[in-house]
Amino acid sequence: GDSVTQMEGPVTLSEEAFLTINCTYTATGYPSLFWYVQYPGEGLQLLLKATKADDKGSNKGFEATYRKETTSFHLEKGSVQVSDSAVYFCALSGGGGGNKLTFGTGTQLKVEL
Amino acid sequence: GAVVSQHPSWVICKSGTSVKIECRSLDFQATTMFWYRQFPKQSLMLMATSNEGSKATYEQGVEKDKFLINHASLTLSTLTVTSAHPEDSSFYICSARDKESGNTIYFGEGSWLTVV
Numbered sequence: 001g002d003s004v005t006q007m008e009g010p011v012t013l014s015e016e017a018f019l020t021i022n023c024t025y026t027a028t029g030y031p032s033l034f035w036y037v038q039y040p041g042e043g044l045q046l047l048l049k050a051t052k053a054d055d056k057g058s059n060k061g062f063e064a065t066y067r068k069e070t071t072s073f074h075l076e077k078g079s080v081q082v083s084d085s086a087v088y089f090c091a092l093s094g095g096g097g098g099n100k101l102t103f104g105t106g107t108q109l110k111v112e113l
Numbered sequence: 114g115a116v117v118s119q120h121p122s123w124v125i126c127k128s129g130t131s132v133k134i135e136c137r138s139l140d141f142q143a144t145t146m147f148w149y150r151q152f153p154k155q156s157l158m159l160m161a162t163s164n165e166g167s168k169a170t171y172e173q174g175v176e177k178d179k180f181l182i183n184h185a186s187l188t189l190s191t192l193t194v195t196s197a198h199p200e201d202s203s204f205y206i207c208s209a210r211d212k213e214s215g216n217t218i219y220f221g222e223g224s225w226l227t228v229v
Contacts, residue, residue: 004156036220043117044206044220089157101218103149103157
């Protein structure tokens with residue numbers, strides 16, 4: 001079945017550091033890929049998405065490129081801020097599981113001054 | 114923006130009792146809502162898809178008699194954990210699909226359930 005693997009956290013960075021959160025997936029067909037973010041005390045919010053190979057999703061300075069050859073969708077940001085502290089979830093849909101969202105375990109990011 | 118609210122945010126109950134978690138779409142109508150469960154250091158696992166006015170569709174391995182889902186209106190779905198046991202302790206999250214905004218899915222804040 002479909003699955004998503006993302007790096008374990010917590011990831012602790014200093015403000016303005018470069019961020020990478022790795023995400024790889026296993027799915028049949030041609031899934032869409034997503035990154036969701038959950039800020040403390042809030043629900044998950046869609047951060048960015050990509051629907052086909054080589055697409056780049058971007059939002060709020062975050063980027064992720066759909067790499068079919070490596071089945072990856074790594075999240076990057078050039079310069080993180082304290083306000084980026086949250087839990088980040090990689091997810092896919094449209095693979096063997098149909099339109100259901102399949103999530104990774106989530107990666108907690110802590111950004112310190 | 115669209116908001117989905119869950120209540121309660123956290124609840125502690127005794128073994129053998131039942132507990133109800135509510136999921137409300139505050140400013141849109143949701144014909145479809147989803148219930149997830151997340152154990153520590155594991156993925157969010159879809160438990161069931163809740164359809165307004167009809168029976169919920171449960172994922173394989175989820176006991177429908179234990180996790181009762183009711184989607185009685187276009188803005189409210191409830192999950193009742195019946196005869197709760199400590200192994201049911203988990204983080205439960207709902208999401209709702211907004212048809213009017215291109216089927217965008219919005220998530221609630223989640224509910225922590227601890228069964229003692």
